[in-house]
Amino acid sequence: MSFLVNLGFGLLFGIGLLFSGMSDPAKVLNFLDLFGTWDPSLAFVMGGAVIVTFVGYRLVFRRGQPIAGEQFHLPMHDDIDRRLLAGSATFGIGWGLGGFCPGPALTALGLGASGTLVFVPAMILGMWAARILTDGPARTRTA
Amino acid sequence: MTDFTPIASLIGGVLIGLSAVLLMLWEGRTAGISGIASRLLPPYRDDALLSRFGFVTGLAAAPFAIVTFTGAQISQTVSSNLPLMIVSGLLVGFGSVYGKGCTSGHGVCGLSRLSMRSLVATASFMASAIASVFIIRHVI
Numbered sequence: 001m002s003f004l005v006n007l008g009f010g011l012l013f014g015i016g017l018l019f020s021g022m023s024d025p026a027k028v029l030n031f032l033d034l035f036g037t038w039d040p041s042l043a044f045v046m047g048g049a050v051i052v053t054f055v056g057y058r059l060v061f062r063r064g065q066p067i068a069g070e071q072f073h074l075p076m077h078d079d080i081d082r083r084l085l086a087g088s089a090t091f092g093i094g095w096g097l098g099g100f101c102p103g104p105a106l107t108a109l110g111l112g113a114s115g116t117l118v119f120v121p122a123m124i125l126g127m128w129a130a131r132i133l134t135d136g137p138a139r140t141r142t143a
Numbered sequence: 144m145t146d147f148t149p150i151a152s153l154i155g156g157v158l159i160g161l162s163a164v165l166l167m168l169w170e171g172r173t174a175g176i177s178g179i180a181s182r183l184l185p186p187y188r189d190d191a192l193l194s195r196f197g198f199v200t201g202l203a204a205a206p207f208a209i210v211t212f213t214g215a216q217i218s219q220t221v222s223s224n225l226p227l228m229i230v231s232g233l234l235v236g237f238g239s240v241y242g243k244g245c246t247s248g249h250g251v252c253g254l255s256r257l258s259m260r261s262l263v264a265t266a267s268f269m270a271s272a273i274a275s276v277f278i279i280r281h282v283i
Contacts, residue, residue, distance in 0.1 A: 002193055002194045002197065003193045003194065003196065003200075005194075005197070006169075006170070006194045006197030006198040006201065007197040007200050009162050009166050009169070009174075010162075010197065010198035010200060010202040010204075011201035011202070011204055011208055013158070013162035013163075013176075013198075013201070013202055013247075014202040014203070014204070014205025014208075015155075015158055015208065016155045016156065016157070016158030016160075016161075017155065017159065017205070018155070018205055018209055019151055019154060019155035019158060020151065020153075020154070020155020020159070021145075021151065021152055022155065023219060024219040025220060029280075030145045032272050032276040033276050033277070033280055035277060036280055037144050039147055040149075041147055043152075044149045044152035044156060045153070045155055045159065047153065047156060048152070048153040048155070048156025048157040048159070049157070049160040049251045050156075050250075050255050052157050052159075052160025053160040053163045053164055053251055053252060056161070056163070056168075057164060057167060060168045063168075065171065066171030067168060068171075069169075072167065073172050073173070074173070074256070075253075083241060083243075084242050084243065084260060084267075085242075085263070085264075086238075086241065087237075087240070087242020087243065087264075088238065088244075088249070088263075088264040088265075088268040088271070089238070089242075089268065089270075089271040090234050090241065090242070091177075091235055091237075091245060091268050092267065092275065093272070093275045094231045094232070094235035095272045096271065096273065096274070096275025096279070097230060097231035097275055098222060099221075101176075101239070101245050101246040102236070102246075102247075103176035103245070103247050105235070106176070106202045107203065107205050107206065108206070108221070109203055110203055110204070110206045110207055113221035113223075114221075114223055114225065115223055115224070115228040116228075118225050118228050118232065119221075119232040121232070122228070122229045122232025122233045123232040123235050125233060126232065126234065126235065126236025126237035127236040127240045128181070128236075129236075129237055130181070130236070130238075130239075130240035130241040131181055131184055131186070131240060133241070134240075134241065
C-alpha cells in the first residue's frame with residue numbers, strides 16, 4: 001500500500017520535472033548561464049513549487065500527524081556548518097558540469113541517453129560514499 | 144539556445160510542489176530526492192524503505208507514463224562527454240548527501256519551511272553551479 005501511494009507521488013514529481021524542463025540538462029545549463037544564453041524558465045519551476053509547498057505545508061501541519069505515520073519527520077537542527085556549505089558547493093559544481101540534479105537524473109534514466117546512463121551510477125556511488133563517511137557503520141539490528 | 148517556457152515550467156513546478164505536499168500529508172516526510180535515493184542504500188535506519196522505493200520507482204516511471212498516455216515526445220539534450228558526466232554524477236551524489244539536501248530538499252521543501260539552513264545551502268549550490276557553468280562555457 002505505502003509502496004503504491006508513494007509510487008503515485010513519485011510519478012507526479014517526475015511528470016512535474018519533465019513538464020517543467022528541469023530534466024533537460026540543456027535547459028538547466030542555460031538557466032545557470034547568466035552571462036551567456038540565459039533561459040530564466042526554471043526560476044518559474046522553483047517559484048511554482050515553493051508557493052504550492054509553502055501554502056500546502058501550512059495546511060498539512062494543522063493536522064497533528066501525517067495520515068500514514070505517527071509524526072512529521074522534519075530536520076530539527078538549524079545550524080549553518082562547514083558540512084552544509086562544503087556539500088552544497090560540491091553539489092553545485094557537479095550540477096553545473098552535467099546539468100542534472102538527483103531527481104531529474106532518475107526521471108531521465110528511462111530516456112536512455114548515454115550521458116544519463118553513466119551519470120546515475122556515478123551519482124549513486126557518490127551518495128553511498130557520503131553515507132558511509134557521515135553515517136558510520138551499520139548499527140546491529142536489535143530484535 | 145533553449146526556448147523560454149514560463150507557463151510549462153510554472154505548471155511543472157506546481158506539480159512538484161503538489162507531490163511534496165502530498166508526501167508530507169501522507170508520510171510526514173520531506174520530498175528531498177537526494178535523501179530518498181541515498182537511503183535506499185545501506186545502512187538502514189528506519190522502516191520507510193518500501194515507501195522510498197515506491198517514490199523512486201514513480202520518478203523513473205514518469206517518462207513512460209507521459210509517452211503512454213499523451214503520446215508526447217520528450218526532448219532533452221544530455222552531454223555525451225561520458226567522463227564529464229561521471230565526474231558530474233560523483234560530485235552531485237556526494238555533495239547533495241554530504242550537504243544533506245539538493246534542489247528539492249533544500250530548494251523546495253526547505254525554503255518552503257523558511258529554513259535558514261536551506262536558504263544558505265540553496266544560495267551556496269546556486270552560486271557554485273553558476274560559477275561552474277561560467278568557467279566551462281566562458282573561461283575554458
